[in-house]
Amino acid sequence: MIGLVDGNNFYVSCERIFDPSLEGKPVAVLSNNDGCVISRSQEFKNLQIPMGTPYFQLREAEKYYGLIFRSSNYELYGDISRRVIAVLQEFSQDVEQYSIDEAFVQVPLDDLEECHRFGLSLRQRVLRWVGIPCGVGFAKTKTLAKIANHIGKKRPDGVFVMPADPSTVLATVPVAEVWGVGRRLAPKLERLGIRNAQQLAEKDDDFLLKRFSIMLARTALELRGIPAVAADTLHDIAQSVTCSRSFGHPVVDFTDLAESVAHYAAQAAEHLRRDGLVAAGANVYFQYHPEQGPPPRDGGFTGTTLTFPTPTASTGDIIKAISPKLPAMFIPGRRYKKSGVVFFGLESTSHQQLQLFSSHQDDSRKERLAAAMDDINRHYGHGTLFNLAEGINRPWSMKRERLTPSYTTSWEQLLQVK
Incomplete structure (x- = not known):
């Protein structure tokens, strides 16, 4: 059997671990720069406030309904996610993390009652x-497990095992809620009379292949109980890795822009190393605000594309390659609101073609240095090195006025028990 474990209202639940006073109250976590709602407690959902609602529209309701908001603390959420995965690995040797709050687990059980008891034990742990x-x-299958999870989250015990014949259950699931369909494809299916998962x-x-795609045909196979969605392989490498953020306030100084690009490049490079990838090059951009004038000026982007001498995931090499390109992108007098880095030409380090004129000894030294920095940051908290x-002060950082401490990723912010 395949199990899907999904954290309930994950970001809010992470906040509640260290602040029990949030239990039973309408709590929401806000996006970058405290822009809009991206995670809601059940009490918040009960007020019929949709996901994605901008915070400025909720200021009056904040006082009237006693709404509680928190800035997104991704360092904390990422660490809590890793802890959940570590617990799941105590139960199964085959754990595949799907997102920050979801993971598939393979269990050698076929009996439905045994699966249910196993799920209760896992959830309680x-x-x-x-x-x-x-x-x-x-x-x-994974697609059926997604549906079972959706049902389980609404049950008092939090666990649901799909019956051997799932047709009755699938007939109650709108086609738009099927993993792999989504709300953009659903209207096309509904016009053809396919309104639920069973249909x-x-x-x-052949009909699905001709009218739609092999991915939808695989989804149909999964709904019939035939596994057709494999785990990620080296052939499924992402096309790009991106890191970008809006600034907490308009930036006009070139030094601040250059620091932000270096910071985002470093974060994206860490992502590459974690996934065992290297990048062939990068797109770098600044985005600036429109100006009222006089004369009025439109907002826009300025950017550049560069390739690295050799594919790399070394933060130092990447920053060294990007930095000389930035002055030509800078337009004095403009107020910048965002910057970003997009790595392209990704390939696995295990399949990377060696360069004839590169120094293997030098590359090995850089890899060890990067690995040491990553290990220290994982152990002592993100950003320790x-x-x-x-930059050090980083005045361009995004606004997070309701940010809670990094309880588990910073020695200075550890929770104190008195």
Whole structure:
């Protein structure tokens, strides 16, 4: 059986671990720069406030309904996610993390009652050891497990096992809620009379291949209980890795822009190393505000594209290659609101072609240095070690006025018990 474990209202649940006073209250976590709602407690959902609502529209409701907002603390959420995965690995040797709050687990069980008991034990362990309430769903395929999880999260015990014949359950699931369909494809299916998951499962494979795609045909197979969605492989490498943020306030100084690009490049490079990838080059950009004038000027982008001498994930080499390109991108007098770095030409380090004129000894030294920095930052907290080019004060950082402490990723912010 395949199980899907999904943290309930994950960002809010992470905040509640260290602040029990938030329990039972309408709590929401805001996006970058405290822009809009990206995670809601059930109490917040009960007020019919949609996901993505801008914070400025909720200022009056904040006082009237007693709404509580927190700035997004991704360092904390990432660490709590890793702790949940560590607990899941105590139960299964085959754990595939799907997102920050979801993971698939393979379990050698076929009996439905045994699966249900297993799910209860797993859920209780995650709640007790980490503090995150989860929904757990079991089925024969990943797509069915997603549906089972959705049902399990609404049950009192938080667990649901898909029956051997799932047709009755699938008939109650709108096609738009099927993993792999989505709300953009759903209207096309509905016009063809495919309104629920069971009707999609019954549709002929040739019809789906001709009218739609092989991905939708695989989804239909999964709904029939036939595994068709494999784990990520080296052939499924992403096309790019991106890191960008809006600034907390308009930036006019070139030094601040250069620091922000170096910081985002370093974060994206760490992502590359974590996934065992190297990049062939990068797109770098600044985005600036429109000006009222006089004369009025439109907002826009300025950017450049560069390739690295050799594909790399070394933060130092990447910053060294990018930095000389930045002055030509800078337009004096403009008020900048965002910068970003996009790495392209990604390939696995295990399949990387060696360069004839590169020094293997030098590359090995850089890899060890990067690995040491990553290990220290994982152990002592994100940002413990960083390149000086990323800046120290970082006045351009995004606005997070309601940011909670990094309880588990910073020695200075550890929770104190008195």
